[in-house]
Amino acid sequence: MEEAAAKQELDVEKVVQDILGTIEREREREIVARRFGLFDRRETLEQIGELLGITRERVRQLEKAIITKLRASASRDLPHIKEIDQALSAHLKDMGNVARISDISARLTRESNKLDQARVAFLAHLSPSIVIIEDNDHFFHSIGLASEHTEKAIRDMVSKITEAIKGIGEPTTINEITGKIGSDNPKHVEALAGISKGIASLNGRWGLVKWPMVNPKNIRDKIYVILHDNKKPMHFSEIAEAIKKSDFKRKNVTTQAIHNELIKDKRFVLIGRGIYALKEWGYKRGTVSDVIAEVLRKENGPLHRDEIVRRVLKSRQVKETTILLNLQGKKQFKRVAKATYALAESE
Secondary structure (H helix, E strand, O other), rough: OOHHHHHOOOOHHHHHHHHOOOOOOOHHHHHHHHHHOOOOOOOOOOHHHHHHHHHOOOHHHHHHHHHHHHHHHOOOOOOOOHHHHHHHHHHHHOOOEEHHHHHHHHOOOOOOHHHHHHHHHHHHHHHOOOOOOOOOOEEEOOOEOOOOOOOHHHHHHHHHHHHHHHOOOOOOOOOHHHHHOOOOHHOOOOOOOOEEOOOOEEOOEEEEEEOOOOOOOHHHHHHHHHHHHOOOOHHHHHHHHHOOOOOOOOOOOHHHHHHHHHOOOOOOOEEEEEEEEEEEHHOOOHHHHHHHHHHHHHOOOEHHHHHHHHHHHOOEEOOEEEEHHHHOOOOEEEEEEEOOEEEOOOO
């Protein structure tokens, strides 16, 4: 896809105004403008019916008839529609043959605000080369290339992708999903997955929207993702900063809130002054003296203090002096030889 096409901007407000100007009856223009939210918020059938003094069903019938008529005349004499159709088709080819209206609008308009998106959606409804996937509980408002698939085919393929993800059972790559459904086009599969409200992605991982690793909703899950992806312990202030720089939907968190959640959740283990690790990495909760005791229990006998220090430092990021102070100052440990310690008999 040419770079120029990707940066192309259209004056969608003027295009919409010109198209509405071809509708003779003011009432019909009003219905279309209000139903699509072309100049203000989108209105319901009931709201428009009450305004115009007609039934909800009559509004629905008129809307359908107007759009059908406009679409039928699109290829002949509807102003700008050929340019719009070509622009939408070009961007869709570049984006995997299907995309959310919001993503298409971001390419075609300067601000891509709610009005811009509503106007792009309206124009897509009139474009001969485009199929529409309406917004509902399962899909974001999206469009696809009619030459590549019907609306039903798009929905069926998204269902197939969802089932493949369920079968894999954990967050995975788009390439694995592509192979699972027998496709050879990961870009198309990624585009299809992107229009589903049941699928989410984060940091190259794809999965079901209910899985925290691809769609973390609370602070604890976000902390987990940050630590998991960092692959090593972090100070709570570093975790807070990483969340603020992340791609999470909500990332305005305080350092204190992060620290509070780290303390509460058993998935996280304090291993140093403000430093936390994941329990799944093999770390156990406990004080430095607890770790020393565990080291001596596993040895089932005395150990030189240097060896004790070495082993404790595998699971705690503390100063050596901290370990030695615990070793020498706690009654649960006893010195049995020069610089050599064992558990006291009560242990």
